[in-house]
Each structure stands twice: as C-alpha cells, then as structure tokens.
Amino acid sequence: MIDLSTFLKEMISLPGLSGYESPVREPIARTWQPLVDELSVSKLGSLHGLRRANVKGDHHSVLIATHMDAIGLMVAGLDDGLLRVMSIGGLDLRILVGQMVTVHGKRELPGILQMIPDRLQDKSKAGSPPGITDLFIDTGLPINEVSDLVKLGDLVSFATPPQEMSGGALAGHSLDNRASVAALTLCLEEIRKFNLAWDVWAVATTQEEETLVGARTSAYEIKPDIAVVVDVTFAKGPGVTDYHTFAAGKGPTIGVGSNMHPALGKYFKTLADEMDLPYAMEYMPKSSGTDAMAIQVSEEGIPCAVLGIPLRYMHTPLEMVVLKDIQRTGRLLARFITQLETDTMEKIFGERKA
Amino acid sequence: MKELIQKLCEISGPSGYENNIREAIKKEVTPYADSIEVDPLGNLMVRKGKKTEGGLRILISAHMDEIxxxxxxxxxxxxxxxxxxxxxxxxxxxxxxxxxxxxxxxxxxxxxxxxxxxxxxxxxxxxxxxxxxxxxxxxxxxxxxxxxRPFMDMGTRVASKAMDNRSSCAVLIETLRQLKKSPHELVFLFSVQEEVGIRGAVTASYAIDPDLGIAVDVTSVGDTPSAKQMEVGLGKGAAIKIRDSGMLCDPRVVRWMRETAEKASIPHQMEILRQGSTDAYVIQTSRSGVPTGAISIPCRYVHSPSEVVDVKDLESSVQLLLKLIGGPVQLK
Structure with missing residues (x-):
C-alpha cells in the first residue's frame, strides 16, 4: 500500500528539473516497478510503465501522461562571486527574491536568491518586480571558491522543504506536477487487481515546462489510441475569477476545449457522475497548456482528455495541494481504465474511429 | 577557410529561396560525399560513411538560409x-x-x-x-x-551580412573535407527556412531518423560594450551550447562535447543563450526523440548586415566536430 503523503513528500524533496529529470525518475521507477509489467526509459528520459492487457490478439492502448519535471533555475554566469541565472520553465519572478535554493555544483551548496536593495536600485525600477537578469544567487563563498565549485549550466533547485498543512493539504515545491504523478501511481496500484482489456502506458514525461518534448516523443513511440493527460490547474483564491479557477478540495477538473476530444470529456464526466465523485468542468478554449498540446497532434492525431488537480500558488517555490484531490484523480483514472472494453473506442467515438 | 566563408556569404539565399546557396554548397561538398540528395523542401543532405559496429547515424545540421x-x-x-x-x-x-x-x-x-x-x-x-x-x-x-554589404576582412575577424549561418556551413564543409575516417553513418544537413521558424530541419530530421543530432549555428556574445548578460566571447573558441530559449541540450551530449574538447585541448567555451534557438530544437523533438546538442559560432551583431565572427572560432569548431564524429560515441 502506497502512502500518498510519504511518496509525494519524497518526490518534492528532489530536484529533477526539466531536461534533468533523473533524480526524481528513480523513486518513481522504484514505486512503479511492482505495479507494471514492463518499465523502460525513453530516448529523452521519460519513464514508460506498461500494464499489459489480459486479452489475446488485437487490443487498444491508452497513454496516461503526467510530467515529472520541475521548474527551477540554471547558473548562466559568475559575477564577482555571485551567480547569474536563467530560469528553467516559467517562474513567477515576483516571489523569488529571498528564497532559499540549492546550487548543484561540484557539491550541493545552499544559496539565497537576491537582487539589489530597492533603495539602491535605479529610481525607475524602484518598487517593481525583478527581471531574470536582475536576480543573483549568493552562496556566501568567496570569489575564487565559487569558480572552483560552480560552473555555467549548473542547476539550481528550490530548497523549500515539504510542509504538511492543516486540512489534509501539503505544501512544497514541484507539486506541479508531482501531485499528478502521485495520482497516476495511486491509479496503477488500484488497477493492479483488475484484468484489463487495453494496454495501459503510464508515462512520467520530461520537459513539459520547457518544450513538451518528452510527451511529444513518447506519444510518437507508443502510438496510443487515446491519451489522458493529468496536470495541475489553478485553485480558487481571493481576487481571481470563478471561471479561471477551481476550488481546492472539491475534486479534479475535466478539461473541455479544442485541445481535448469532446467525446472523451463527456465520457469522463459520465464516469465521475456514476462514481458520485466531486469534479468541475474546466473550459480551456484555446489550449490546455499541458502535454496534451503535443500528444494531440502526434502521429495521425490522438484524442486527448485532460484532468486537472487544483493547485494553489502555481510556479512558485511553495505550491499547495489538497491530498484528497489527488486520491480522487487516481480513482477516476482507475475507473476509466477498468471500464475500457474491446468496443469502447466505438462507444466513445462512434463508427468514425472504429 | 576565409575564402570559403566569403564565397558562401556573398551568395543570396533568403529563407525559402535557397537555390543558389544550395548549388554552391553542393559544388563544395561533391568531392567528399558518398551521396547527395535534395529533399522536397530543398534541404541538402550529404551522406558520408557507413555505420560500423558501435557506430551511430549522426545528423550534423547547419541552416543555409539567411534573413x-x-x-x-x-x-x-x-x-x-x-x-x-x-x-x-x-x-x-x-x-x-x-x-x-x-x-x-x-x-x-x-x-x-x-x-x-x-x-x-x-x-x-x-x-x-x-x-x-x-x-x-x-x-x-x-x-x-x-x-x-561587402565582405570585410579585419584579420582573424571577418564581417558579412550572412555569417548567420554561412559561417557554420563553412564549418561543415571544412569538417567534411578534413574527415579521415569515422565509425558512423554521417549525414551533413544544410537546412532551409531556419530563420522563419526552424522548418527545414523538421522534415529532414524525420527523413534521416538519426541516433544523435548536432546543430551548428551562430550565437550571440556578451563581450561588446554594455552587452546583455552572456558569458560567450568572440575568439574564445567553439561554444558548446547548454541551452537556449528554445530548448535544453541533452545533458549527455553536452558532457560528451565538453569532455572531448577538454581532452583534445580544443579552445571552447560553454554557452547559455537567453534569446534564440537553432535546428537542434527540432532535431531533438523528431520521432521518438533524438539526443541532441549544438556547437555555436560566437557572432557579434547577429541579424545585422554586418555580422562579425572570428575565424579561429570556426577552426576550433571544425576541430571539435572532427574529434566528436571521428571516434566511437559513449553518452553517459
């Protein structure tokens, strides 16, 4: 039995920044190993877990994609003993100043993200948030030792430790998207005792925060009939509109929009209703901002569904999620998979996809 | 080398209209190529060598179009x-x-x-x-x-309107010329339409289906007066790309390039580019994914009619490429 909180806390204590996912791939692989029939790593580092169908002959396959990479920073220059940085993934620059980070140099070094004090900077910039080139990292080391230990391209990850909050919530960095990896893991555990009519590919993708290249190439390699992408979505909070955000603790969202196949969204909605599982419909008219963007247009086209786990303070070093939402997402995924039958493609999409 | 750069730079070949530059490059590479092919979009693919044991199919790409x-x-x-x-x-x-x-x-x-x-x-x-x-x-x-704008010779440094990316084309041609032997199946790609959204390399990578990709392109520098933050400088050697704003180079490829350059004492520098990308971006995303890196030619005033490069950096890039593709590859 996987303990959600323990597993998730382990994952969000590790770096695994986009393009450099191996530190977090290791515990995911270890956890998935007993839950799948085959485990492999793609050419670009995505983790592929295959649960084989228990039927002979031709059968369909579904890909469940959760990206495992995290946002962070990279050392882009040494400047008088301080480190200049470039972001990996989209960072919310307004909240970076004053954060503790870990610089992955020759050895791990604690660092503080800082910028010029407001009173000393150019008047035109006073009071405004920094640009990425305004930021630097102070490791406390003297100039000559910094250049011995740190070089261009070294990674910088957030050092925020996981924090269990009241109300069954968990806070920490990289919950985007390790929360979804956890949901998929719970799903794999739940479907273990079921016979399956479809092959199930559980995939922890790489570089979603940068180019979606992990999902794009894994989808090409696996060529699934349909794909389900699980990623975090914006949780409700003061000052944001109701239609852009979704209450944390009230279940996953089911994506609707041009990035998702409408029939699949409808199918998930029916499943959630049957299960009496709380959920919200999330309308994403343009694109979902997830791996589905790459998977949908892979090969000859792959119908996608997108599930969202509401997350507070996205793309900051301290994100927050309600564990119950992760469990519900895992259950919904498991229900979806165990209900798949030989003729489900026809049932969902009609004759056209037969 | 300088004459070759000048010859290539003075030919007109804006994105989508690469005929003249393609013909010129074809003429240069013909004596050294096993086969030459032009694909439906106009990419020039020059093949050299066969995969022997432990060898890979390596794609080396430089775009030949200009703005x-x-x-x-x-x-x-x-x-x-x-x-x-x-x-x-x-x-x-x-x-x-x-x-x-x-x-x-x-x-x-x-x-x-x-x-x-x-x-x-x-x-x-x-x-x-x-x-x-x-x-x-x-x-x-x-x-x-x-x-x-006429080509200008300033010693080891030269200026022209199309250093981006004919300087890299010159590097590929020179590499092909100097290459003695390789355990790999090599495909030198002179791609089209990079400047309008990295298009030629998309279809060429798909067709070539390589095991490993290397793009060669120019990069910006941080060594001019009040330049934006950047560590790359003119004349400091071949720039090994760690990342740019379009992609992250495969860390295994970066390590291989860095260690090869260090071992052979080839002048080199590491590159992080905040704005811009290269063919490497689309080679990496091709099919089920290709481990990909890039070698950059430091270039001042990129996308101006007077782009400046240092010929020594081009020579270092040739030396590095020769070392990289001349022996077995172990990515780790």
Missing part, C-alpha cells in the same frame, strides 16, 4: 513596401541596402518620424529601387531580396 525581405506592395509612386523573411530587426533597417534575387538593388528608408529617438517599424519603412511607378518598378509583389 531577407519580401515585397508586399508597390506604391503608385514606385516605392516598395516589404515584409521580413526572418528576424530582420527594425533598428538595423534604415539606410540598409538590399539586393533582390532578380538583380534589382534598392535602399531602405522610412516615413519621417515624429520622434527621431524612436525606431521606425517595418510597416513605416520602404525600399527605394529608383522607380517612380509600379509599371517601371523592377520588382513586384513576392520578389525577395537580401541585405547587401
């Missing part, structure tokens, strides 16, 4: 309105000269500005080709041209 202009409208007064092919920055346009593929020459200028401290947009600019009506105008809608 340019395209006629969008000819006014009643004969002035030519134009759009850009690739990122022709508006601040480099005023008083530039252009050479159209049909031989017509013209000068760029712009409508008067209220405020001379502001840069005119491309929509406010026009090309004067000496015409006074659409009828006597020697260019029409859709005609394309490139910036015109």
């Amino acid at each position: 340019g202009v395209i006629v969008t409208h000819v006014e009643k007064t004969g002035f030519v309105r134009f759009g850009n092919l690739g990122a022709a920055f508006p601040w480099y346009l005023p008083a530039s000269r252009v050479l159209f593929l049909n031989g017509t020459r013209g000068v760029i200028n712009s409508e008067p500005r209220e405020d001379n401290t502001k840069v005119s947009t491309i929509d406010q600019s026009y090309i004067d080709v000496g015409a006074s009506s659409p009828e006597d105008c020697p260019v029409k809608i859709g005609d394309v041209g490139v910036f015109e």
Whole structure:
C-alpha cells in the first residue's frame, strides 16, 4: 500500500528539473516497478510503465501522461562571486527574491536568491518586480571558491522543504506536477487487481515546462489510441475569477476545449457522475497548456482528455495541494481504465474511429 | 577557410529561396560525399560513411538560409513596401541596402518620424529601387531580396551580412573535407527556412531518423560594450551550447562535447543563450526523440548586415566536430 503523503513528500524533496529529470525518475521507477509489467526509459528520459492487457490478439492502448519535471533555475554566469541565472520553465519572478535554493555544483551548496536593495536600485525600477537578469544567487563563498565549485549550466533547485498543512493539504515545491504523478501511481496500484482489456502506458514525461518534448516523443513511440493527460490547474483564491479557477478540495477538473476530444470529456464526466465523485468542468478554449498540446497532434492525431488537480500558488517555490484531490484523480483514472472494453473506442467515438 | 566563408556569404539565399546557396554548397561538398540528395523542401543532405559496429547515424545540421525581405506592395509612386523573411530587426533597417534575387538593388528608408529617438517599424519603412511607378518598378509583389554589404576582412575577424549561418556551413564543409575516417553513418544537413521558424530541419530530421543530432549555428556574445548578460566571447573558441530559449541540450551530449574538447585541448567555451534557438530544437523533438546538442559560432551583431565572427572560432569548431564524429560515441 502506497502512502500518498510519504511518496509525494519524497518526490518534492528532489530536484529533477526539466531536461534533468533523473533524480526524481528513480523513486518513481522504484514505486512503479511492482505495479507494471514492463518499465523502460525513453530516448529523452521519460519513464514508460506498461500494464499489459489480459486479452489475446488485437487490443487498444491508452497513454496516461503526467510530467515529472520541475521548474527551477540554471547558473548562466559568475559575477564577482555571485551567480547569474536563467530560469528553467516559467517562474513567477515576483516571489523569488529571498528564497532559499540549492546550487548543484561540484557539491550541493545552499544559496539565497537576491537582487539589489530597492533603495539602491535605479529610481525607475524602484518598487517593481525583478527581471531574470536582475536576480543573483549568493552562496556566501568567496570569489575564487565559487569558480572552483560552480560552473555555467549548473542547476539550481528550490530548497523549500515539504510542509504538511492543516486540512489534509501539503505544501512544497514541484507539486506541479508531482501531485499528478502521485495520482497516476495511486491509479496503477488500484488497477493492479483488475484484468484489463487495453494496454495501459503510464508515462512520467520530461520537459513539459520547457518544450513538451518528452510527451511529444513518447506519444510518437507508443502510438496510443487515446491519451489522458493529468496536470495541475489553478485553485480558487481571493481576487481571481470563478471561471479561471477551481476550488481546492472539491475534486479534479475535466478539461473541455479544442485541445481535448469532446467525446472523451463527456465520457469522463459520465464516469465521475456514476462514481458520485466531486469534479468541475474546466473550459480551456484555446489550449490546455499541458502535454496534451503535443500528444494531440502526434502521429495521425490522438484524442486527448485532460484532468486537472487544483493547485494553489502555481510556479512558485511553495505550491499547495489538497491530498484528497489527488486520491480522487487516481480513482477516476482507475475507473476509466477498468471500464475500457474491446468496443469502447466505438462507444466513445462512434463508427468514425472504429 | 576565409575564402570559403566569403564565397558562401556573398551568395543570396533568403529563407525559402535557397537555390543558389544550395548549388554552391553542393559544388563544395561533391568531392567528399558518398551521396547527395535534395529533399522536397530543398534541404541538402550529404551522406558520408557507413555505420560500423558501435557506430551511430549522426545528423550534423547547419541552416543555409539567411534573413531577407519580401515585397508586399508597390506604391503608385514606385516605392516598395516589404515584409521580413526572418528576424530582420527594425533598428538595423534604415539606410540598409538590399539586393533582390532578380538583380534589382534598392535602399531602405522610412516615413519621417515624429520622434527621431524612436525606431521606425517595418510597416513605416520602404525600399527605394529608383522607380517612380509600379509599371517601371523592377520588382513586384513576392520578389525577395537580401541585405547587401561587402565582405570585410579585419584579420582573424571577418564581417558579412550572412555569417548567420554561412559561417557554420563553412564549418561543415571544412569538417567534411578534413574527415579521415569515422565509425558512423554521417549525414551533413544544410537546412532551409531556419530563420522563419526552424522548418527545414523538421522534415529532414524525420527523413534521416538519426541516433544523435548536432546543430551548428551562430550565437550571440556578451563581450561588446554594455552587452546583455552572456558569458560567450568572440575568439574564445567553439561554444558548446547548454541551452537556449528554445530548448535544453541533452545533458549527455553536452558532457560528451565538453569532455572531448577538454581532452583534445580544443579552445571552447560553454554557452547559455537567453534569446534564440537553432535546428537542434527540432532535431531533438523528431520521432521518438533524438539526443541532441549544438556547437555555436560566437557572432557579434547577429541579424545585422554586418555580422562579425572570428575565424579561429570556426577552426576550433571544425576541430571539435572532427574529434566528436571521428571516434566511437559513449553518452553517459
């Protein structure tokens, strides 16, 4: 039995920044190993877990994609003993100043993200948030030792430790998207005792925060009939509109929009209703901002569904999620998979996809 | 090397119209190639060698197109309105000269500005080709041209309108010329339409289906007065790309390049580019994914009609490429 909180806390204590996912791939692989029939790593580092169908002959396959990479920073220059940085993934620059980070140099070094004090900077910039080139990292080391230990391209990850909050919530960095990896893991555990009519590919993708290249190439390699992408979505909070955000603790969202196949969204909605599982419909008219963007247009086209786990303070070093939402997402995924039958493609999409 | 760079730079080949530069490169590589192929989009693929045991199919790509202009409208007064092919920055346009593929020459200028401290947009600019009506105008809608500025030799440093990316084309040609033997199946790609969104390399990578990719392209520098934060400098060696704003190079490829350069004492520097990308981006995303890296030629004033590179950096890049593809590859 996987303990959600323990597993998730382990994952969000590790770096695994986009393009450099191996530190977090290791515990995911270890956890998935007993839950799948085959485990492999793609050419670009995505983790592929295959649960084989228990039927002979031709059968369909579904890909469940959760990206495992995290946002962070990279050392882009040494400047008088301080480190200049470039972001990996989209960072919310307004909240970076004053954060503790870990610089992955020759050895791990604690660092503080800082910028010029407001009173000393150019008047035109006073009071405004920094640009990425305004930021630097102070490791406390003297100039000559910094250049011995740190070089261009070294990674910088957030050092925020996981924090269990009241109300069954968990806070920490990289919950985007390790929360979804956890949901998929719970799903794999739940479907273990079921016979399956479809092959199930559980995939922890790489570089979603940068180019979606992990999902794009894994989808090409696996060529699934349909794909389900699980990623975090914006949780409700003061000052944001109701239609852009979704209450944390009230279940996953089911994506609707041009990035998702409408029939699949409808199918998930029916499943959630049957299960009496709380959920919200999330309308994403343009694109979902997830791996589905790459998977949908892979090969000859792959119908996608997108599930969202509401997350507070996205793309900051301290994100927050309600564990119950992760469990519900895992259950919904498991229900979806165990209900798949030989003729489900026809049932969902009609004759056209037969 | 310098003569080769000059020869390649002086040929017109804006994105989508690479015929002339392709023919010139074809002529250069023919003596060293096993086979040469032009694909439906106009990419030039030059194959050399067979995969032997432990060998890989390696794609080495340099785009051969350059930025340019395209006629969008000819006014009643004969002035030519134009759009850009690739990122022709508006601040480099005023008083530039252009050479159209049909031989017509013209000068760029712009409508008067209220405020001379502001840069005119491309929509406010026009090309004067000496015409006074659409009828006597020697260019029409859709005609394309490139910036015109003579090649300049400043010693080890040279300037031209198309160092991006003919300097890299020269590196590939020179590598092919000097290559003695390799355990790999090598495909040298001279790609089209990089400047308008990295297109040629998309289809070429798909067709070639490589095990490993290396792009060669120019990069910016941080060694000019008050330059933006960047560690790369002219004359400091081949730049091994760690990342740019479009992609993250495969860390295994970066390590392989860095260690190869260190072991062979080839002048090199590490590159992080905040703005821009190369063919490497699309090679990496091809099919089920390709471990990909890039070697960059440090270049000042990129996308201006006077781009400056240091020939020593090109030579270092050739040496590094030769070492990389001349022996077995162990990615770790």
